[in-house]
Amino acid sequence: MKAIYNIFMKRTSTYAVAIMGSVFFFERGFDVFADTLFESTNKGKLWKDIRANYES
């Protein structure tokens, strides 16, 4: 915790950079999570699940 504070949070510049950097990873992670949740909730109704019935 102390190391994190000294590396990222002590200076505003590094703090801002750390926030911007973590936004990218957060976005990726959150989008993947949301998609997985959506697909698991709608399992069996999605095109990729019923595709085999319509395409030979």
Next chain:
Amino acid sequence: MINIASKAGNYLRATNQVVANGLKPLAVAALSEKKVSGDQKEHLTVYTLSNQLPGNNVSIKTGVATSTQVRFAHTDVSVPDFSGYRRDSTKRAAGKAQSAEERKSFSYALVGATTVTAAYSAKVLVTEFISSMSATADVLALAKIEIKLADIPEGKNVTFKWRGKPLFIRHRTQEEISTEGSVNLSELRDPQHDSERASNPKWLVIIGVCTHLGCVPIANAGEYGGYYCPCHGSHYDSSGRIRKGPAPLNLEVPPYAFPDEGLLIVG
């Protein structure tokens, strides 16, 4: 109570007097915290209550060296215990200073996490708003046309409808390719080499709208064997270039690609 002379001297003087508030004797309270006022009687009536108020002989000293500020000494009031509200790290024997960095990093991490979430939400909001201004999915689906080239025999011109306009696809013969490739550009009204118009020389993909007034030309007609506009007599060659007649420009070439062998996608 206060005269002007004494007041002037007392402006900058800190209070150094403590006066018992009358209800509770000062000496008793100061000696022991446990021992509250000696007067344990319950004051139930107006009479007994009023007896507790400062009575007849209340007097206050005043003078040049005397403070006239009266401060009641509430020495019986104990400091409240806020430990229920304090973080555990500040209650350690080591003291607050030791845990300062830990507490700071927690606060900063919380602010940082909020900012990350806010930035993500703002990005999503802006992206969604801007993408709502672009064409809808059904329009985008119609914007492209997929054509199987095997259906078009050599030497034929086939017309499709693409974005509300006629689209000509011409499977050119070897003869036409060599003729169009050797045309001198200085003879042309809108000089364009055949290789600029047809990336694959076997296939000519053009929009079938005459550049003069927007009629649809007739394929395999006219003096140059390409296209002929019946409205005002514009002659196009088999590369779709204007060769004779009123039209000012060559027939337009839309963006297209050959992703697979035998497949053409226009749009």
